[in-house]
Amino acid sequence: MIYLDNAATSWPKPEAVYQAMDGFMCQVGASPGRSGHRLSIEAGRVVYETRESLARLFNIDDPLRIIFTSNATEALNVAINGVLRPGDHAITSSMEHNSVMRPLRALQERGVELTVVSCSKEGFLDPGGIEKAIKPNTRLIVLNHASNVVGTLLPVIEVGAIARRHGVLFCIDAAQSAGAYPLDVSFMKVDLLAFTGHKSLYGPQGTGGLYIRQGVEDVVEPLMRGGTGSRSDSEHQPDFLPDKYESGTPNTVGLAGLGAGVQFVLSRGVNALREKEEKLMYLLIEGLGAIPGVTLYGSGDAREQVAVLSFNIAGIASSEVAMRLEEEYDILCRPGLQCAPIAHKTLGTFPGGTVRVSPGYFTTEYEVDIVLRAIRNIASMGKGIGL
Amino acid sequence: MVLFHSISGALRAEKLLKAEGVPLKMIPVPRHLSSDCGICIRFERADELKVEGILGRSKLEIQGIHQI
Known part of the structure; x- marks a missing residue:
């Protein structure tokens, strides 16, 4: 059999990914961040190690700026729904996946303005087209880094510079590029970076995350609220990362596998x-x-x-x-x-x-x-x- | 002992302090010290300045350092 559907899910995975997941299930298994016993602390360490490896891969100073989600779609929904309010204007490209288009179209029906900048028939985007689309109420630019249909890379470095210059938030959908192409959040001037674990980061399905630049969390509402293991005396959601966006028991076994996958990427380069x-x-x-x-x-x-x-x-x-x-x-x-x-x-x-x-x-x-x-x-x- | 807002913060501190060779133990937060998260880091009193320095340089927010 020849598997040529790695753009959907990479398969097979490096052997270490299977071992990390099996090891977690057999030897740790507990809820991370919910108790002070040693298995809970060990589960917390597994999640933290994965966060730290991803921070190294994306050149993020503080690993706690990465929040975990179940995939890139959820991360994009946090970013898009969390930022945009009726009356705001958003810009995207005509090469997007439905994980970007559907949340934006739904918001458009609720009073968010949307400009879709056309790409060439080869899938290329002229950054000048994005700059021309910026208006006084433009709040967010969302672009995929690499197309899931033809793999074409969009000019995220140029658009990042344009967004920063105009004071507009910039979100990258890195579902197809994280692990497969160099990503450096400080060099790229990106405010929000959504990634999935099950493609070129070699993790299992059900893992992904969102990088949120320092301070940007003040304008990003969480998608879900609930138990975080922190501030248990309060009936209100914590305002610090990652807890603000990580409610409920996470996919710890998946994150154990993702950690091993990211280690594989880091070790190979x-x-x-x-x-x-x-x-x-x-x-x-x-x-x-x-x-x-x-x-x-x-x-x-x-x-x-x-x-x-x-x-x-x-x-x-x-x-x-x-x-x-x-x-x-x-x-x-x-x-x-x-x-x-x-x-x-x-x-x-x-x-x-x-x-x-x-x-x-x-x-x-x-x-x-x-x-x-x-x-x-x-x-x-x-x-x-x-x- | 040092208390943190989140378990992720406590785990980050654990790695930073271990890397600098500070002897420590992760323990459940004593009930009389209200904490944002369930675990805290216990260390020797003699290491207090060193711990403050390491955590200060990391810009990791802590809830406070308490004597027990």
């Missing part, structure tokens, strides 16, 4: 991981581009994107290509719209969608070669059966 994925992407782009009948979407340049590639075969629906790849060649990928209708409208692939292949750290060049041969075979057979 983001640049080395990226180099490997860039090589695989180069082979895929070159190989697919040479097959008659195959249309590639996105940048067409492995250096300007993360390891996500979308294509179509003339005359065959994306769903049928994916089905044949699995049934005839045991290759797993993802067809359709990948939860990003606006990105497909930008690329000109709505509503049919694309076939998305996403290699990962554990994908080999040999496997890429098999995939290219399989796609060549399917394309050479011409018309599909109309699925």
Whole structure:
């Protein structure tokens, strides 16, 4: 079997991730931060170690500026719903995932103004377009760092500088880039950074988080309130991080796994991981581009994107290509719209969608070669059966 | 002993102090000292200045240092 759906969930995970989760369940198991006994303290240490490893990875001074959520979607909902009020104006791009678009569209119905800045049909964004869209009531700019459909990188450094200059909050959706591409929150001038644990950070599903810059928490309402293990004498939510945004018992076993995944990224180095994925992407782009009948979407340049590639075969629906790849060649990928209708409208692939292949750290060049041969075979057979 | 607003704060302090070689123990907060979180760090009186210095440099907010 060849797994090419790493953009949805990276798999397999480094061995240490399985061991950390098994070790936590068998030897610790308790609630973190809820009691003074040694298992509770040890569970707290596991969560804290994960926070610290992530802080190192993103160059965050204080690990307590990272709050844990169940995925990037929840983190983006905290950021977007927490900041925007009726009368505020928000700016985003036409390459976003629904984890950004749906919260924004819902707020638009409740009196938040929204500008969606158009990207090119390759998925690139002109930072000048963002600056032109800024108005006196602009409160927040939300951008994905790397597209989940074509992997294209958006100019977050330039937009961060623009946002800071205009006093507008800047939120990055790093679901596809955290762990796969260098991220430095102080250099990037980002106020809110949402990430997920189960993609290029090699953690399990159900883990993710949000970095909140010092002071920004004053204008970000929590999504949920509840027990935090702190200020138990008060019926009101604490105002300090991370407790303000972390109510209820967390996914400690998941965070144990995420910690091991981030350690894997730190020990290999983001640049080395990226180099490997860039090589695989180069082979895929070159190989697919040479097959008659195959249309590639996105940048067409492995250096300007993360390891996500979308294509179509003339005359065959994306769903049928994916089905044949699995049934005839045991290759797993993802067809359709990948939860990003606006990105497909930008690329000109709505509503049919694309076939998305996403290699990962554990994908080999040999496997890429098999995939290219399989796609060549399917394309050479011409018309599909109309699925 | 030193009290913190949150368990995450106490755990961060534990790592910082251990890295500087301060002998310490994480213990449940005594009931007569009201605390924001359930655990605190007990250390030797002789290390008080050192502890204050390390935590001050980290800009980690504490609820207070108490003698027991």
